[in-house]
Amino acid sequence: MSTPDVVTPLDGEKAPASPRADLVTAAVLFALGIAIMAQAWSMPRFVEQSGTGLTAPGIVPGFYGAMIALLAGVLGLRAVRRGGWAVHAPRRAANGDGRQLLTAAVLGVVYAGVLVGRVPFWLASALFVFAFTTVFEWDQGPERRVRRVVEAALVGLGTGLAVTLVFEKLFLLRLP
Amino acid sequence: MTNPFDMLLGGFAHVLGGGAVWHALWAVLIGIVIGALPGLTATMGVALLTTLTFGMGANVAMLVLVCVYVGAIYGGSRSAILLNIPGTPASAASTLDGFPLARQGLAGRAMGISTAGSWLGTLFGTLILALFAPSFGEFALQFGSYEMFWVAMFGIIIAGSLSGGDPLKGYIAGFIGLFVATIGQETNHAYARFAFGNGDLAGGLGLLPVLVGVFGVAEVLSAMRGPAVKAVSSKIDSVIPRIRDITMYWRTILRSGALGTFIGAMPGLGEDIAAWTSYAAAKRASAEREKFGKGSVEGLMAAETGESACVPGAIIPVLTLAVPGSAPAAVLMAAMMIHGLNPGPMLAITSPEFIYQIVAMLVIADMVKLFYGLVLVKPLLWILLIPRARLMPVVFVLCTVGAFAITSRLFDIWVMLGAGVVGFILRELRFPMAPLVLGIVLGDLLDKNLLRGLVLSGGDLSPFFTRPISMGLCVLTLLAAAWSIPGVTALFRRRAVA
Numbered sequence: 105m106s107t108p109d110v111v112t113p114l115d116g117e118k119a120p121a122s123p124r125a126d127l128v129t130a131a132v133l134f135a136l137g138i139a140i141m142a143q144a145w146s147m148p149r150f151v152e153q154s155g156t157g158l159t160a161p162g163i164v165p166g167f168y169g170a171m172i173a174l175l176a177g178v179l180g181l182r183a184v185r186r187g188g189w190a191v192h193a194p195r196r197a198a199n200g201d202g203r204q205l206l207t208a209a210v211l212g213v214v215y216a217g218v219l220v221g222r223v224p225f226w227l228a229s230a231l232f233v234f235a236f237t238t239v240f241e242w243d244q245g246p247e248r249r250v251r252r253v254v255e256a257a258l259v260g261l262g263t264g265l266a267v268t269l270v271f272e273k274l275f276l277l278r279l280p
Numbered sequence: 281m282t283n284p285f286d287m288l289l290g291g292f293a294h295v296l297g298g299g300a301v302w303h304a305l306w307a308v309l310i311g312i313v314i315g316a317l318p319g320l321t322a323t324m325g326v327a328l329l330t331t332l333t334f335g336m337g338a339n340v341a342m343l344v345l346v347c348v349y350v351g352a353i354y355g356g357s358r359s360a361i362l363l364n365i366p367g368t369p370a371s372a373a374s375t376l377d378g379f380p381l382a383r384q385g386l387a388g389r390a391m392g393i394s395t396a397g398s399w400l401g402t403l404f405g406t407l408i409l410a411l412f413a414p415s416f417g418e419f420a421l422q423f424g425s426y427e428m429f430w431v432a433m434f435g436i437i438i439a440g441s442l443s444g445g446d447p448l449k450g451y452i453a454g455f456i457g458l459f460v461a462t463i464g465q466e467t468n469h470a471y472a473r474f475a476f477g478n479g480d481l482a483g484g485l486g487l488l489p490v491l492v493g494v495f496g497v498a499e500v501l502s503a504m505r506g507p508a509v510k511a512v513s514s515k516i517d518s519v520i521p522r523i524r525d526i527t528m529y530w531r532t533i534l535r536s537g538a539l540g541t542f543i544g545a546m547p548g549l550g551e552d553i554a555a556w557t558s559y560a561a562a563k564r565a566s567a568e569r570e571k572f573g574k575g576s577v578e579g580l581m582a583a584e585t586g587e588s589a590c591v592p593g594a595i596i597p598v599l600t601l602a603v604p605g606s607a608p609a610a611v612l613m614a615a616m617m618i619h620g621l622n623p624g625p626m627l628a629i630t631s632p633e634f635i636y637q638i639v640a641m642l643v644i645a646d647m648v649k650l651f652y653g654l655v656l657v658k659p660l661l662w663i664l665l666i667p668r669a670r671l672m673p674v675v676f677v678l679c680t681v682g683a684f685a686i687t688s689r690l691f692d693i694w695v696m697l698g699a700g701v702v703g704f705i706l707r708e709l710r711f712p713m714a715p716l717v718l719g720i721v722l723g724d725l726l727d728k729n730l731l732r733g734l735v736l737s738g739g740d741l742s743p744f745f746t747r748p749i750s751m752g753l754c755v756l757t758l759l760a761a762a763w764s765i766p767g768v769t770a771l772f773r774r775r776a777v778a
Contacts, residue, residue: 121710129709133452140459143474150469158734159468164727168459175452182448201505208504208672209701212497216680216697221690229680233673240504240669256670263674267681276335277685280693 123188130180137173141166204240211236225279230264284636288410291636292643300343300644307344308648311351312656313663316359316367318503320675322352322551322608323717324495330488330615331682338619343641345615346595349608350402350645353551353591354653357394357584358660361387370551370590373559373583380575388517388657389525393577395653396521397533397584399646404537404585405544405592406642409599413635417600417628425733426744428601430753431547432726435603438760439548439715446710447764453711457719460485462727480691487614489683489692490699490720495607496679497700498707500672519657529578532562533585540586544593548718550606551587551594558586592642598623599635602725607714610721618686 121129144166151157183189215232223231237256244252271277307329314325329348333341356371361378374394381390423431436458440450463474464484472482526533536558543554562582563572572579594605595612602624604610616623627634683696707713737743745754 121708125709133456140474147473148469148471150471153469154735156735156739158739159731161466161469161471161473163734164730165459165462165473168455168462171455172452172459175448175455179448179452205501205505208501211673212500212676212700213697215676216693220680220684220693229677233670233677236673236676237669241667259670259674263677267677271332271681271685275332277331277681278688279681280684280688280690 123183123186126183126186127180127188130176130183133176134173134180137169137171137176140169140172144169207239208236211239220280226264226268228264229267230260232260233263234260284410284414287633287636288639290633291638291640294633295339295343295637295640295644298337298340300340301648303340303344304347304644304648307347308351308645308652309656311348311353312355312358312649312652312660314348315352315355315371316660316664317666317671318359318363318365318367321368321495321499322349322356322370323491323611324499324675325349325352326608326611326615327488327491327495328678328682330611330618331678331685333615333619334685338621339637341615341619342621342638343644345612346638346641347645347648349612350588350591350642350649351652352608353587354394354398354649355660356587357398358391359664361390361394362661363664368551370555370587371583372552373555373587374580376559376573376583377576377579380573381577381580384575386517386575388519389522389577390580391519391653391657392521393525393580394584395519395650396526397536397581398588399650399653400526400533401537401540401585401588402591402642402646402649404534405541405589406639406646408538408541409592409596409642410636410639413596413599414628414632416596417625417632417635420600420625421628422749423601423625424747425729425736426747426750427753428729429726429733429744430750430757431601431603432722432729434753434757434760435547435718435722436715436726437757438546439718440712441760441764446712449709449711450715450764453706453713454715454719456706457716457721458723458726459719460490461720461723467728468731480689485695485699486683486686486692487720488611488618488686489695491611491614491717492679492682493696493699493701494703494713494716496675496682497696498703500676500679501700501704502707503668503672519654525577525581529581532565532578532582535561535565536582536585537589540589541593541596543586544590544605544609545596547597547603547605548607548610548714550608550714551590554590554593555583555587559583595638595642599627599638601625604718604721607717610717613721 144162147160147162149157149160211232215228219228219231234256237259238253241252241256242249268279272279310329311322311325314320315322325348326345329345333344336344352368353370356366356368357374357378359365359367360371360374361382364375364379366372366375378390378394381387436454437451440454441447463481465472465482475482539558539561540554543549543557544551559579559582562578563569566572566578568576568578590606594609597603597605598609598613598616602613604613613623621634622630679696680693683692684690686692703713703716706716733744744750
């Protein structure tokens with residue numbers, strides 16, 4: 105019985121993105137590359153100061169923009185060759201994974217973008233950990249739900265206080 | 281005191297003062313826990329712990345971060361063996377034989393093999409670092425702007441080519457990273473690039489907030505999206521490594537150690553590539569190939585030795601060229617800069633003793649790792665069972681602290697969030713993260729040296745291609761790029777088979 109070959113990351117893409125996704129990504133990146141080049145071109149050249157214009161701030165980012173646009177073009181062409189233009193991938197319905205992801209992202213933005221800086225850090229962190237844990241453990245069923253919520257509150261409070269104590273008092277760092 | 285042996289002793293004496301053992305004990309432990317928990321990586325661990333080290337002296341800070349790095353790479357094998365889920369990407373190869381061993385009721389033996397391989401690997405890599413880094417550092421003194429430009433370019437290209445997945449996406453990720461590094465005031469004319477009149481953007485995007493975002497926030501999002509980790513129920517036999525497992529596979533250990541260190545020293549490749557390459561090489565050379573993938577002691581030993589030897593290997597280019605060999609080494613390098621240490625060619629002149637201090641730190645970390653490998657089994661099992669719904673928000677809080685602490689700007693928290701979302705999307709689209717990080721870290725080096733080189737040559741591009749070292753680096757870069765072209769690789773493989 106022959107043994108299976110070792111599959112390593114060196115052997116190439118293991119789970120490639122769909123050609124359609126690659127095509128859309130290529131279009132976005134191509135636009136980004138062109139926008140970077142346009143911005144770089146509009147930057148001052150400082151020819152009088154340097155004498156040659158070789159220290160112009162736009163040279164390096166302009167080069168990067170050109171490379172991003174060029175490579176995005178190659179990615180796009182490859183995606184078209186792989187059927188990205190013709191194949192219409194079925195639109196995926198919102199599944200559990202997507203909902204969890206969105207919930208985590210929204211909670212994170214509310215915590216880091218809204219609460220932090222406006223509410224004392226220990227309180228903001230305690231509220232965030234409590235809300236996050238409660239929301240994600242809610243689907244585990246009504247059994248012992250009260251206990252889980254109480255535990256979440258304790259974990260939140262513990263995190264808020266511990267992080268504040270360790271970072272602010274022990275390591276003398278400023279917290280938001 | 282110029283004798284290398286005296287400097288090594290001096291390094292140990294310097295590092296061991298000031299409660300080093302205590303710091304090593306807690307830092308390696310944190311590293312192992314971070315590495316063992318699926319979803320938390322060595323890069324994230326080093327980035328988060330960098331925050332904690334702001335108030336410490338540079339020496340203690342480096343010891344702590346080296347210990348976290350060493351511990352995290354080792355810790356990843358715990359969940360690889362017990363849960364079949366690599367705690368860090370570096371431990372993916374360990375799942376192939378570690379988990380089958382655990383299923384055969386040999387989880388303790390597998391962890392013993394992992395401990396022995398990891399310990400010997402780091403020791404081997406550290407020996408190579410001690411022997412070659414000082415002389416390579418002196419050689420690197422010959423590098424001027426032209427050569428440093430190619431070193432940075434080589435790093436991006438080789439990371440893009442070999443860091444896993446699609447080379448084309450690797451290159452794009454690398455150039456996106458380089459572009460991110462250009463945001464903010466440049467050095468020649470203090471012109472704020474891509475700031476759009478915003479004062480915060482004019483100050484540039486902080487390296488740490490971006491890294492914490494890409495590796496912390498993006499990983500929290502990924503972890504919450506994926507399926508939950510199943511609880512482990514395994515009886516653990518003795519975890520003490522068997523001498524026979526070491527003596528029987530000494531060739532594999534030496535080969536994997538050498539491969540791991542070499543791959544570590546290549547810019548941007550990192551521990552996962554080291555582990556996979558060592559595993560593949562061991563399988564090719566093994567007399568018992570049929571056991572690979574079904575619980576091979578040799579396979580697990582090779583993967584563990586390779587990934588752990590990569591850690592000192594990845595620090596070699598940090599110390600000698602200011603170019604990181606892996607993503608965690610990139611964060612370590614950023615931390616060195618934050619603490620006022622200037623890694624790179626000048627280190628051989630300004631503080632040659634620092635290389636030997638790093639050697640001492642690696643040896644101490646390795647010894648503490650061995651200690652925990654023997655005693656820390658049951659508590660780690662308990663930690664592995666923490667539900668992600670309780671762990672991930674705590675990690676997110678730590679990310680926020682990490683992003684904010686360095687400059688106390690709320691803007692950095694927004695940078696972290698933005699980098700996290702972009703990092704997550706790029707990851708979902710199968711863009712590798714190592715070239716992105718390398719681009720962000722090397723952006724400043726490449727930018728300055730390209731412009732400085734052009735100014736020195738009066739706009740003449742030829743020195744970039746005609747100076748001997750420059751020419752060699754240019755050829756290497758082109759070869760690395762050619763390697764990713766499918767036709768070239770296929771041709772090379774056909775010839776190798778023939």
